[in-house]
Amino acid sequence: MKAKHQRLTLGLLALAAIGGASGLALSALRDEAAFFYTPSDLATKAPEPGRAVRLGGMVQAGSIKKLADGVTITFIVADNGGTVPVRFTGVAPDLFKENSGxxxxxxxxxxxSFTADNLLAKHDERYMPPEIADKMPAPENMTR
Known part of the structure; x- marks a missing residue:
């Protein structure tokens, strides 16, 4: 085989290897990506059960309940368009409270319902990401 053909063959093999590695990486990322939903989004595009997602909104006033086991809590996440009941087993963040994000x-x-593996409490009630600010009520407007 001529040197020119060897270089061409190696180049094509390298491109195929890069393409295969890129395909595997994209496949792994697709399975691990957690999409973000608000309660009002669920009416139009609900994810299939069992898929890893993030649910964001405000904790509805009066909705936090501790179960008898001492580590499981239930609460309701709400926005202007709906509510979703959530169950979480574990230690909640110190900033997790009613009428907060x-x-x-x-x-x-x-x-x-939603079963949470992890909770992220919002540390400042004044900040709201621009893309969801119009979907969330002000904390003082949250009622049962």
Whole structure:
């Protein structure tokens, strides 16, 4: 085989290897990506049950309940367009409270509830990402 053909063959093999590695990386990222939803988004584009997602909104006033086991809590995440019941087992962040923002990472159950694996409490009630600011009520307007 001539040197020119060897270089061409190696070049094509290198391109194929890069393409294969890119495909594998994209496939892995697709499976690990957690999409963000608000309760009002669920009416139009609900994810399939069991898929890892993030649910964001305000913790509804009077909705936090501790269960008898001492580590499981239930609460309701709300926005201007809807509410979603959430169940979390673990230690909640210190800033987690009623009428404050929360992002729950977990998955939806077939009954429409959300089981969270992780809670992220918002540390400042004045900040709201621009893309969801119009979907969230002000903390003082949150009622049961």
């Amino acid at each position: 929360v992002v729950a990472e977990g998955k939806f159950m077939p009954d429409g």
